[in-house]
Amino acid sequence: MIKPNRHYSELKSSYLFYNIAQKTKAYTDSNPGTHLLRLGIGDVTLPLCNEVITALHKAVDDQADKSTFHGYMPECGADFYKDAVQNYYKSRGIDLENDEVFVSSGASDELGDILDLFDSDNTTLIMEPAYPAYVDANIIAGHKIIHFPSDASVGFAPVPDKDVKADLIYICSPNTPTGAVFTKEKLKLWVDYANENGSIIIFDAAYEAFIEEEGLPHSIYEIEGSRTCAIEISSLSKTAGFTGTRCGYTVIPKTLEREGMNFNAMWVRNRTTKTNGVSYILQRGGASVFTENGLKEIHENIAVYKRNAKVLMDALDELGIWYCGGKNAPYIWFRCPDGMSSWEMFDLLLNKAQIVGTPGEGFGKCGEGYFRLSMFGDPDDTKEAAKRMKELLKK
Numbered sequence: 001m002i003k004p005n006r007h008y009s010e011l012k013s014s015y016l017f018y019n020i021a022q023k024t025k026a027y028t029d030s031n032p033g034t035h036l037l038r039l040g041i042g043d044v045t046l047p048l049c050n051e052v053i054t055a056l057h058k059a060v061d062d063q064a065d066k067s068t069f070h071g072y073m074p075e076c077g078a079d080f081y082k083d084a085v086q087n088y089y090k091s092r093g094i095d096l097e098n099d100e101v102f103v104s105s106g107a108s109d110e111l112g113d114i115l116d117l118f119d120s121d122n123t124t125l126i127m128e129p130a131y132p133a134y135v136d137a138n139i140i141a142g143h144k145i146i147h148f149p150s151d152a153s154v155g156f157a158p159v160p161d162k163d164v165k166a167d168l169i170y171i172c173s174p175n176t177p178t179g180a181v182f183t184k185e186k187l188k189l190w191v192d193y194a195n196e197n198g199s200i201i202i203f204d205a206a207y208e209a210f211i212e213e214e215g216l217p218h219s220i221y222e223i224e225g226s227r228t229c230a231i232e233i234s235s236l237s238k239t240a241g242f243t244g245t246r247c248g249y250t251v252i253p254k255t256l257e258r259e260g261m262n263f264n265a266m267w268v269r270n271r272t273t274k275t276n277g278v279s280y281i282l283q284r285g286g287a288s289v290f291t292e293n294g295l296k297e298i299h300e301n302i303a304v305y306k307r308n309a310k311v312l313m314d315a316l317d318e319l320g321i322w323y324c325g326g327k328n329a330p331y332i333w334f335r336c337p338d339g340m341s342s343w344e345m346f347d348l349l350l351n352k353a354q355i356v357g358t359p360g361e362g363f364g365k366c367g368e369g370y371f372r373l374s375m376f377g378d379p380d381d382t383k384e385a386a387k388r389m390k391e392l393l394k395k
């Protein structure tokens with residue numbers, strides 16, 4: 001008799017986005033024609049930049065001609081794609097070997113698939129509030145989970161507790177949902193912890209391109225000692241608007257080993273067994289992001305989202321409401337005023353200002369009392385939302 005993976009029955013239903021959709025629908029049903037200001041979305045809204053579109057078109061044409069046609073691509077990534085990522089890291093002073101870079105279809109796939117590298121008898125530390133997929137992927141993998149809460153006193157970027165022992169540690173910086181960024185000093189504490197305890201850090205760098213302040217780390221490999229304890233997973237989804245196009249990259253240093261097993265070699269074996277790579281067309285589009293013009297154009301799009309952030313940060317400053325994020329991330333995480341719960345905040349903003357955001361409680365218990373606003377919305381809607389929030393929440 002087949003034995004299903006019993007860990008699926010341990011997954012908790014996530015009511016967050018379901019409840020948001022239900023409440024929003026109930027509101028629009030009773031207020032037909034209302035234009036909602038949607039600041040809950042975690043998806044990009046601007047189209048791919050010209051450099052990428054040109055590269056994708058050219059790659060389609062390549063596939064139409066026998067002399068330029070490509071069949072199966074190397075499972076771990078085409079050299080031109082891995083070179084582009086390698087050069088991107090080099091521009092920040094990080095030396096990677098070409099075969100330490102792996103192409104991917106985006107960060108979500110990798111964050112789950114990478115768990116193939118670890119025995120089910122491991123304990124995973126998840127800093128909360130957290131991207132919900134970390135918890136679920138680790139439950140499915142059978143890992144024991146340590147929910148590691150953080151709060152405003154550490155700017156939602158916690159430091160290790162030497163009494164808490166974990167084998168696998170997720171760090172997301174800039175963070176979903178809080179927008180918090182770990183400083184080099186804080187990351188160094190985690191790197192030292194991981195090396196001392198034989199742990200591995202999974203560093204989610206999906207939002208690194210949003211960092212604008214000098215001196216903040218874009219990559220875990222900016223930290224000394226990280227090549228013996230960290231895997232980095234990144235994506236072009238938010239960096240370059242690839243959420244519906246799908247391309248990303250994962251870095252596994254060849255120096256990453258435990259118990260005589262090399263994780264880079266294991267991942268090569270995993271990829272060559274479980275995938276046939278990412279399409280030639282998408283890798284051409286992805287590589288074009290890292291050209292001089294590609295980088296210039298994606299940062300023009302990011303600047304649009306950042307202007308949204310500025311408008312909302314100014315409103316929160318005027319209201320005297322505590323928040324983090326926004327400056328180096330596409331999310332703002334604010335403390336609900338007057339001790340409101342995060343769902344009370346949701347209801348108030350929806351019913352009195354027609355703004356849809358995301359209650360912090362959905363990202364872990366310690367998110368209660370906080371609220372997430374996304375910067376990926378329409379600029380005019382964001383300005384209107386800021387204006388309505390100022391009217392609604394002023395004392």
Ligand code: PLP
Binds near residue numbers: 175234
């Ligand atoms: N990691 C974080 C922190 C995210 O917020 C997201 C998407 O919202 C992802 C990973 C997944 O990105 P991708 O589109 O590359 O799968």
